[in-house]
Amino acid sequence: MSVFLLPLEVTKDIERTVAKYWWGSKQNNVRGIHWMSWSRMCRHKSIGGLGFRNFRDFNLALLRKQGWRFLTNPTRLVSRLFKARYFKSGNFLSSSLGDNPSFVWRSIWESMKLVQSGARWLVGNGNSIDIMRQPWLSDEQNPYVTTESQSFVNNKVSSLMNLERSGWDIEVIKDLFNDRDQECIISLQLNDIMNEDKLYWSKEASGSYSVKSAYRLLQVQKGLWNINDNASLWKKMWRIKAPPKALNLLWRALSGCLPTYVSLQL
Structure with missing residues (x-):
């Protein structure tokens, strides 16, 4: 089984x-x-x-x-x-x-x-996460990007950060995403951008499946x-x-x- x-x-x-x-x-x-x-x-x-x-x-x-x-x-x-x-x-x-x-x-x-x-x-440097078809947003019900755009294809979440990698590039996000996606992305805190992205299981406190x-x-x-x-x-x-x-x-x-x-x- x-x-x-x-x-x-x-x-x-x-x-x-x-x-x-x-x-x-x-x-x-x-x-x-x-x-x-x-x-x-x-x-x-x-x-x-x-x-x-x-x-x-x-x-x-x-x-x-x-x-x-x-x-x-x-x-x-x-x-x-x-x-x-x-x-x-x-x-x-x-x-x-x-x-x-x-x-x-x-x-x-x-x-x-x-x-x-x-x-x-869990977003770190954003280099491992595709913008589309990946569960990385802060919405428990639907953590996927709903905005449709060809510019997202094969692009990583790291491309949405500013040049200093100190936070999100707000102007880019507001230009490309709908209101719902904008709110979800901006609400994500980037505390450890030097660390690698981490996949976790949200239904367990330990994060392990x-x-x-x-x-x-x-x-x-x-x-x-x-x-x-x-x-x-x-x-x-x-x-x-x-x-x-x-x-x-x-x-x-x-x-x-x-x-x-x-x-x-x-």
């Missing part, structure tokens, strides 16, 4: 097996009732789910680790091989699927969108996790100091997953 994107039917089979085990009856040859859909069970515990893994999303989060390595370790042999074959003139963030791609590359390339969602450039944070980002984007609501009923329930079996029974009762007379009549 760290190298290949598993077919959807395979991940569905894995999920069905886990669900059967969870809801299965202890009696032989008796099928247990599935009281809740798998998608609801994969929701975060804070919004009524059980936090089971969505195996497709988990597969993508693992694959994104390979794409992140292409970005942060470009001198590794495997990074150099893939770069020579699929993104000669850029990096992984600006790559395309290409013609006749291998199954490994097709799998890793599927992780592109989430890598773009969490990857950010983790499968856990990538999977969490996917679930938040889908609205399946709501980890910021500290006042939710579910969070209060899971904080109760009780044996796991008791909490599981309470969760089933609150979720309507108990085989009561009323539930069985529905």
Whole structure:
């Protein structure tokens, strides 16, 4: 799963097996009732789910680790091989699927969108960052330049700095960019312009990519996790100091997953 994107039917089979085990009856040859859909069970515990893994999303989060390595370790042999074959003139963030791609590359390339969602450039001297198609602006929702101009092609962020490299060239920025991009660029502080540009993962405090944070980002984007609501009923329930079996029974009762007379009549 760290190298290949598993077919959807395979991940569905894995999920069905886990669900059967969870809801299965202890009696032989008796099928247990599935009281809740798998998608609801994969929701975060804070919004009524059980936090089971969505195996497709988990597969993508693992694959994104390979794409992140292409970005942060470009001198590794495997990074150099893939770069020579699929993104000669850029990096992984600006790559395309290409013609006749291998199954490994097709799998890793599927992780592109989430890598773009969490990857950010910390601007130093600006020599490593392309103005276009690179996440370097100070906008959390869209860190990419939205102004369309042929003058940006193959130009680096360093070309937007003044001659002394002490700050931005305000006149150039106001002439070339729209209002939104101007505000994002000027708000960036250039403190260490003598240092090299650094790529970091914005979803971790350490700046390093983790499968856990990538999977969490996917679930938040889908609205399946709501980890910021500290006042939710579910969070209060899971904080109760009780044996796991008791909490599981309470969760089933609150979720309507108990085989009561009323539930069985529905």
